[in-house]
Amino acid sequence: xxxxxxxxxxxxxxxxxxxxxxxxxxxxxxxxxxxxxxxxxxxxxxxxxxxxxxxxxxxxxxxxxxxxxxxxxxxxxxxxxxxxxxxxxxxxxxxxxxxxxxxxxxxxxxxxxxxxxxxxxxxxxxxxxxxxxxxxxxxxxxxxxxxxxxxxxxxxxxxxxxxxxxxxxxxxxxxxxxxxxxxxxxxxxxxxxxxxxxxxxxxxxxxxxxxxxxxxxxxxxxxxxxxxxxxxxxxxxxxx
Amino acid sequence: xxxxxxxxxxxxxxxxxxxxxxxxxxxxxxxxxxxxxxxxxxxxxxxxxxxxxxxxxxxxxxxxxxxxxxxxxxxxxxxxxxxxxxxxxxxxxxxxxxxxxxxxxxxxxxxxxxxxxxxxxxxxxxxxxxxxxxxxxxxxxxxxxxxxxxxxxxxxxxxxxxxxxxxxxxxxxxxxxxxxxxxxxxxxxxxxxxxxxxxxxxxxxxxxxxxxxxxxxxxxxxxxxxxxxxxxxxxxxxxx
DNA sequence: GCTACCATACTGCCATACAAGTTATCAATC
DNA sequence: GATTGATAACTTGTATGGCAGTATGGTAGC
Numbered sequence: 001x002x003x004x005x006x007x008x009x010x011x012x013x014x015x016x017x018x019x020x021x022x023x024x025x026x027x028x029x030x031x032x033x034x035x036x037x038x039x040x041x042x043x044x045x046x047x048x049x050x051x052x053x054x055x056x057x058x059x060x061x062x063x064x065x066x067x068x069x070x071x072x073x074x075x076x077x078x079x080x081x082x083x084x085x086x087x088x089x090x091x092x093x094x095x096x097x098x099x100x101x102x103x104x105x106x107x108x109x110x111x112x113x114x115x116x117x118x119x120x121x122x123x124x125x126x127x128x129x130x131x132x133x134x135x136x137x138x139x140x141x142x143x144x145x146x147x148x149x150x151x152x153x154x155x156x157x158x159x160x161x162x163x164x165x166x167x168x169x170x171x172x173x174x175x176x177x178x179x180x181x182x183x184x185x186x187x188x189x190x191x192x193x194x195x196x197x198x199x200x201x202x203x204x205x206x207x208x209x210x211x212x213x214x215x216x217x218x219x220x221x222x223x224x225x226x227x228x229x230x231x232x233x234x235x236x237x238x239x240x
Numbered sequence: 241x242x243x244x245x246x247x248x249x250x251x252x253x254x255x256x257x258x259x260x261x262x263x264x265x266x267x268x269x270x271x272x273x274x275x276x277x278x279x280x281x282x283x284x285x286x287x288x289x290x291x292x293x294x295x296x297x298x299x300x301x302x303x304x305x306x307x308x309x310x311x312x313x314x315x316x317x318x319x320x321x322x323x324x325x326x327x328x329x330x331x332x333x334x335x336x337x338x339x340x341x342x343x344x345x346x347x348x349x350x351x352x353x354x355x356x357x358x359x360x361x362x363x364x365x366x367x368x369x370x371x372x373x374x375x376x377x378x379x380x381x382x383x384x385x386x387x388x389x390x391x392x393x394x395x396x397x398x399x400x401x402x403x404x405x406x407x408x409x410x411x412x413x414x415x416x417x418x419x420x421x422x423x424x425x426x427x428x429x430x431x432x433x434x435x436x437x438x439x440x441x442x443x444x445x446x447x448x449x450x451x452x453x454x455x456x457x458x459x460x461x462x463x464x465x466x467x468x469x470x471x472x473x474x475x476x477x478x479x480x
Numbered sequence: 481g482c483t484a485c486c487a488t489a490c491t492g493c494c495a496t497a498c499a500a501g502t503t504a505t506c507a508a509t510c
Numbered sequence: 511g512a513t514t515g516a517t518a519a520c521t522t523g524t525a526t527g528g529c530a531g532t533a534t535g536g537t538a539g540c
Contacts, residue, residue, distance in 0.1 A: 060300040
């Protein structure tokens with residue numbers, strides 16, 4: 001059914017982390033679903049250990065929560081984290097775009113146009129495919145701006161955001177989003193930092209504009225009082 | 241030498257995570273220092289497995305970086321992450337303080353005063369002790385504001401910030417910081433949200449004001465191009 | 481003296497086995 | 511029928527052994 005296959009030569013735990021993360025985001029593993037180490041291990045025909053390590057990584061991203069001796073379950077979507085991720089993206093990406101607009105030679109406009117063409121091509125097809133194209137577009141911007149490092153940092157938080165996007169796939173105003181992408185590129189091409197930045201902020205603010213409706217439509221998927229991974233309450237150990 | 245002792249009845253891996261995190265923050269384990277699973281396991285007289293899992297957690301916090309088949313070493317301090325953490329703290333805490341000032345009954349002023357008294361008591365002693373008191377103060381604010389959940393989320397990022405604070409301990413203008421704390425409490429007590437918020441922002445902006453000097457004074461501790469934990473470059477797996 | 485090579489001593493990674501705690505099941509008892 | 515208690519079937523946690531890949535030191539060959 002799935003085509004995610006383990007490559008025995010590469011580190012298994014990290015592959016599993018990627019696979020499971022994707023399955024959670026695309027809602028193949030849905031919130032509150034219980035997943036056990038042995039169950040997943042059997043599915044991928046590996047031992048329990050790498051699965052366990054993947055769980056630890058996913059737990060630190062807030063995608064699953066492990067209850068000692070009781071089980072592991074997929075976390076609900078943390079609305080607060082989603083808003084934070086969106087906020088962070090806006091801060092980072094608007095900065096990047098401004099940079100690109102200020103130094104015209106830096107951005108490969110032809111490549112950006114190609115990205116937009118691709119988005120239009122898949123707009124009518126599989127929504128997941130569009131999200132991938134969208135992802136590639138934004139990542140390319142970050143790379144051109146020389147901010148690939150920061151981009152990767154944001155990704156961890158972005159996973160929560162992507163889960164929401166998958167949920168809202170059906171009512172996705174895809175063409176509008178593509179037009180907004182085009183507007184960003186146009187701002188860069190014109191060498192107009194203010195315009196490019198404004199277009200980016202506008203775009204990212206609109207992406208989750210329908211978050212409240214999605215939450216009320218799928219209450220079981222969201223959580224208002226999420227439980228963190230472990231105890232970080234005291235960074236510098238108590239002395240008394 | 242150390243008093244951090246493993247409690248065999250509680251989950252070992254999580255205890256180790258806490259111990260090692262503290263040792264990194266307090267610079268007992270310094271940047272670029274190589275640490276191996278077996279070495280740490282021997283120190284705490286446990287098996288390698290929980291150590292390994294602690295490493296994974298610390299890696300996802302950016303405190304160590306594991307190089308497959310090569311070794312694990314303490315990460316340098318990521319200046320970008322430090323700034324981000326400070327920024328996030330300002331956003332969260334100024335919001336919390338404003339909330340407390342708006343609803344006067346909410347904050348236990350006596351407890352806050354007690355915190356400040358404690359800070360003055362330890363101001364001249366062990367600098368680490370002051371950081372703990374400071375930490376407790378800010379955490380209490382978050383709890384009173386009912387934002388303990390968000391607070392814990394920020395903690396993960398804050399670890400990087402704390403490392404810097406430990407480095408700058410000697411030249412810490414401790415009394416000034418305490419006065420700023422008092423100003424925040426005064427704002428809350430007066431029921432003046434704007435004043436309380438301003439005091440908070442001013443305080444948090446000053447905490448790392450000497451970051452540049454610290455960086456130039458200890459260049460070996462900081463890194464400009466940190467390497468993330470693992471590959472998060474593609475959230476939704478490539479399809480082409 | 482310099483380079484290429486090989487043995488050795490590491491490293492992190494994975495599989496397996498065992499331990500300890502939690503939940504579910506079901507039967508005996510009131 | 512409702513409650514209680516033992517037991518079995520889970521769960522995650524830990525310990526151990528062996529594996530493959532990497533750095534290191536020394537040595538043979540040039």
